[in-house]
Amino acid sequence: MRHFLYAAAAIAAFATPVAAETIAITGGRVVVGDGSAPIDGGTVVIRDGKIVAAGTSVAIPTGARQIDASGKWVTPGVFAGFTRLGLAEVDAVNGTNDKSGGRSGFSAAIDVAPAIDPFRSPFAVNRSSGVTRAVVAPESAGNIFAGQGAIADLGADSNPVTKARAFQFAEFGEEGAASAGGSRAGTHLHFRAMLREAQDYAAGRGTFDDDLLKAEDAKSLLSVLKGETRLLIHVEGANDMLRLMELKRDFPSIKMVFVGVSEGWRVARELAQAGIPVIASALNDLPATFEMLGATQSNIGRMKDAGVQVAIGMINDRDSHQLRYTTQYAGNIVSLQYVPGATGLTWDEAFAAISSVPAEIMGVGDRLGSLKAGKAADVVVWDGDPLELSSAATTVIIDGIEQPLGNRQNRLRDRYARPTEGDLPKAYDR
Amino acid sequence: MKSNLRWSILAAPLALAACSNTIETPKSASAVQAEKPLALNKNPYPSTYKTYPGVATAIRNVTIFDGEGMRIENGVVFFANGKVSGVGGMDTAIPEGTTIIDGTGKFVTPGIIDIHSHLGDYPTPSVEAHSDGNEATSPTTPEVWAEHSVWPQDPGFSRALANGGVTALQVLPGSANLMGGRSVVLKNVYARTIQGMKFPDAPYGMKMACGENPKRVYGSKGRMPSTRMGNIAVNRQTWIKAQEYKKRRDSGKEYTRDIGMETLAGVLDGDISIQNHCYRADEMALVLDMAKEFGYKVSTFHHAVESYKIADLLRDNGVCSAVWADWWGFKMEAYDAIPENAAILHNTGACVVIHSDDENQIQRLNQEAAKAQADGRRMGFNISDAEVIKWLTYNPAKALGISDKTGSLKAGKMADVVLWNGNPLSVYARPYKVWIDGALMFDASNPKIRPVSDFELGQPGEGDVK
Numbered sequence: 001m002r003h004f005l006y007a008a009a010a011i012a013a014f015a016t017p018v019a020a021e022t023i024a025i026t027g028g029r030v031v032v033g034d035g036s037a038p039i040d041g042g043t044v045v046i047r048d049g050k051i052v053a054a055g056t057s058v059a060i061p062t063g064a065r066q067i068d069a070s071g072k073w074v075t076p077g078v079f080a081g082f083t084r085l086g087l088a089e090v091d092a093v094n095g096t097n098d099k100s101g102g103r104s105g106f107s108a109a110i111d112v113a114p115a116i117d118p119f120r121s122p123f124a125v126n127r128s129s130g131v132t133r134a135v136v137a138p139e140s141a142g143n144i145f146a147g148q149g150a151i152a153d154l155g156a157d158s159n160p161v162t163k164a165r166a167f168q169f170a171e172f173g174e175e176g177a178a179s180a181g182g183s184r185a186g187t188h189l190h191f192r193a194m195l196r197e198a199q200d201y202a203a204g205r206g207t208f209d210d211d212l213l214k215a216e217d218a219k220s221l222l223s224v225l226k227g228e229t230r231l232l233i234h235v236e237g238a239n240d241m242l243r244l245m246e247l248k249r250d251f252p253s254i255k256m257v258f259v260g261v262s263e264g265w266r267v268a269r270e271l272a273q274a275g276i277p278v279i280a281s282a283l284n285d286l287p288a289t290f291e292m293l294g295a296t297q298s299n300i301g302r303m304k305d306a307g308v309q310v311a312i313g314m315i316n317d318r319d320s321h322q323l324r325y326t327t328q329y330a331g332n333i334v335s336l337q338y339v340p341g342a343t344g345l346t347w348d349e350a351f352a353a354i355s356s357v358p359a360e361i362m363g364v365g366d367r368l369g370s371l372k373a374g375k376a377a378d379v380v381v382w383d384g385d386p387l388e389l390s391s392a393a394t395t396v397i398i399d400g401i402e403q404p405l406g407n408r409q410n411r412l413r414d415r416y417a418r419p420t421e422g423d424l425p426k427a428y429d430r
Numbered sequence: 431m432k433s434n435l436r437w438s439i440l441a442a443p444l445a446l447a448a449c450s451n452t453i454e455t456p457k458s459a460s461a462v463q464a465e466k467p468l469a470l471n472k473n474p475y476p477s478t479y480k481t482y483p484g485v486a487t488a489i490r491n492v493t494i495f496d497g498e499g500m501r502i503e504n505g506v507v508f509f510a511n512g513k514v515s516g517v518g519g520m521d522t523a524i525p526e527g528t529t530i531i532d533g534t535g536k537f538v539t540p541g542i543i544d545i546h547s548h549l550g551d552y553p554t555p556s557v558e559a560h561s562d563g564n565e566a567t568s569p570t571t572p573e574v575w576a577e578h579s580v581w582p583q584d585p586g587f588s589r590a591l592a593n594g595g596v597t598a599l600q601v602l603p604g605s606a607n608l609m610g611g612r613s614v615v616l617k618n619v620y621a622r623t624i625q626g627m628k629f630p631d632a633p634y635g636m637k638m639a640c641g642e643n644p645k646r647v648y649g650s651k652g653r654m655p656s657t658r659m660g661n662i663a664v665n666r667q668t669w670i671k672a673q674e675y676k677k678r679r680d681s682g683k684e685y686t687r688d689i690g691m692e693t694l695a696g697v698l699d700g701d702i703s704i705q706n707h708c709y710r711a712d713e714m715a716l717v718l719d720m721a722k723e724f725g726y727k728v729s730t731f732h733h734a735v736e737s738y739k740i741a742d743l744l745r746d747n748g749v750c751s752a753v754w755a756d757w758w759g760f761k762m763e764a765y766d767a768i769p770e771n772a773a774i775l776h777n778t779g780a781c782v783v784i785h786s787d788d789e790n791q792i793q794r795l796n797q798e799a800a801k802a803q804a805d806g807r808r809m810g811f812n813i814s815d816a817e818v819i820k821w822l823t824y825n826p827a828k829a830l831g832i833s834d835k836t837g838s839l840k841a842g843k844m845a846d847v848v849l850w851n852g853n854p855l856s857v858y859a860r861p862y863k864v865w866i867d868g869a870l871m872f873d874a875s876n877p878k879i880r881p882v883s884d885f886e887l888g889q890p891g892e893g894d895v896k
Contacts, residue, residue, distance in 0.1 A: 089759070090760070090762055090765055093761075121759070122759065263890070285593070285896040286554045286586055286790070286896075287554050287585055287885070287891075288789075290555055293891060294890035294891035295896075296895060296896050298894070298895055318760070320759075322756070322757075328797065332797075335858040336860075338851055339851075339860050341874075388857055388858075389800040389856065390804040392808060409769065412738075412766055412768050413770045416741075419740060419742050419774065419778060426739075
């Protein structure tokens, strides 16, 4: 009975979305998201959950619902490059925090997909800020391999996972060393030995030489080794990145993506040569650790200038709750263009770094991340420049479905807009 | 970027417990033999901050936010001998011999003031050896002074200056303890010693903390407090002792000094302001009654994520709320935080301060304020840019008791001035030049006018743009 009631409540809160409509968003400043310049007075047409066209001289299909975006901006939804979305309701309340499965005894096999809970409030809060997709990673604990992450959508429905087991996540640098015996030497040894055990597993051997992995972990790592699953690696320091690039030469099929990357600018040429894309923390500029001594906000701009493919992420930076900072971070990178000696991104590049580029880095650029024809219709209408602090999303569409923009914070706001109690206690005010 | 440093450190009580046996000292060790009350030195670690040389400077054709709610278009700000000498419209006379800066397209504000920082006592690199913000060995440690923990070489000071335009800040002890110790107000000017950074004649504050942190830190050690009622009980017992101490001290008879009690008596005297970490509305209301019970005043509730629920009460009690724009959900007592907190407070007539508690967001307090303003506008509360700048300048100065010296661009005040390359409430704006006491301490166009701490000298990125 309790289960039944819970399910009923869930349905009430997240009514099954209406079928994808045909929608034409007209008159807005259209940002395709691929790094091209905005198009004034553009039209975006959506049908069957996909983008039909975006630009000028776009025909509006008969029967399309029109959304007037005059004076507004129309962009692809924000693709948050690295998060723990849906893995925690309250970070410090253990029962609601599913970020780390390290104590399970498993490592690489851990799959966050079933833990991503779309009914947790960060979904609604960040959806209302124009975030439509997110890379969701587990946190590591006791092993350099944290497990398999997913790509999620922020739609108000019961199916948050766009792509499960989209990548494996690993910790190198200080955190990796801490879980590999206390030394970076241990990290590299563990990495090599575990991948060898994955090969043992593939060869049908039931036991592993060093007994580091469980069979399920080995199975997961095998797909990393074959290059079927991307390997996202948290690494901050220049030396750690150089040594990882050497490691990659021994495992050429592994598709590495670096995350965090505070000192990336120091090895930008090498990153570009190795073809390793990065999901960088945008505003790290302090030597928070000794592997971040060279941190500067110009990191992203310098890497981009060197030819590195760069998206913006927010590893360990309120990454379960504040995906809405993504636009602010991108705006800050734009602001660096006006600071003498600093290197930023143009506005168009910055928006691409939070839409099409992360989608491409994660291997889903063919169907997500921009307003090009055929892509999933994740579209946001903003009341101003989406990277500006004063702007807000006024319409959010995910997979062609217009989303509700309310959340629990709005309810508290409305209850206390006038804090003094009236004829009845505040508890009756809703 | 490590988030919630103070909080995450508190979440590891084992590390703290490991040290507690060796660090904890009996109360008698902190009490020294009686001296004559009149000989008491209330300022034994005095400021040696010195004003650096500046030139008489005028910025004209500039948009001015004066910090007290006024906006002037095409205005003139000029300062000389370390003080603001005039602020006005385009006709304002500029004396001969003044260096003139064209501020076309730029904005001027008073220096930004962060009322809640741990720069120096939780500095970067954030290694265990630098973890000096919480004397988490007793729930009440009014005897500790943050200035005895602050490392003046923290690289964070330079980022707060260059990216945030921060010219003064209050460094507080952490929130592990109910009574965490004295705060210190600093000028954001590097010095070899902490005395060299101390804001001259700024009153002391004392950090207090409500809620989850004290009860978790001590409850996990099997000690009181382990509950919110325990928090209040320990506070009340301690205030009773402070009242007795003050009575004895004021009696003119001999008494034994106790440096913790001196701080608490200083609060009861009204010389030391209470800076109270408190998240929930109901707990803030209890603290206000406790303050009345013992005859002290709370200057500011810090974090105060539920202030919006009792904005009227806070207004009526004349207490400021130092808040983030939108932090939420990281702990249970932050669950009801909303981005409209600042706007509802302001609209109700209560005092708002935007604070950071964070070595990253101290670099963007202007942006945090802008977000809070925008969230207010969307609920129909139109708060002008000039009013919002007050949240970062005059209001924190007032809450710290230094508004007669800094916090607004009024003639005679310290020339703590930021020239921004655009409207500071835009994401695209950054400090262009920053003066402290009229001395140019940051210049975006001159790499020589960019401080580099000892720690960063000879390291990768030394002197880089940050």
